[in-house]
Amino acid sequence: MRPSDVIGASFRAVEVMELGEDLKDEKVEREVKRRLAELERLYGRVPLVAQVLSTRPDIYLAYSDYSDVALNRPMHLDRKTAELAAVAAGSALASQHCLSIHLEAAIKSGANDDEILESVLIGSFMAMTRSQSVALRMFQDMHDSLEQKEE
16 A cells, blocks of 8 residues: 555545535535445444544544555455454454454455464464563663662
């Protein structure tokens, strides 16, 4: 994905927001409802983040554009790979709600159980090594500090 693709997507949301007030409210409301219906069709439900953000169309439309480009229409990954990346990220973040959406989406995109399990393990491993990295660096810094005091 090129930065210009994300910027282009956000301009669509800005264009809607810059309409005249009388047209803006009606057009924005229709567009928000259309996008929520598309999420319902795609995932079988509307994720809570989208539900809450949709109450603020100025934020939701840009969020929706970015989400669409990153997850549904990536330039260099196929849909299955993008969903497996979302599963790995959801695993690393321990996000049950994201995982419930993206595990199903990965299956619908053609991922098999082995691919999904490996994605979960990769994400989980990254989360584990991140916490180890922070803790072990702090542990090492503590020892270095104590050694300096002894000198």
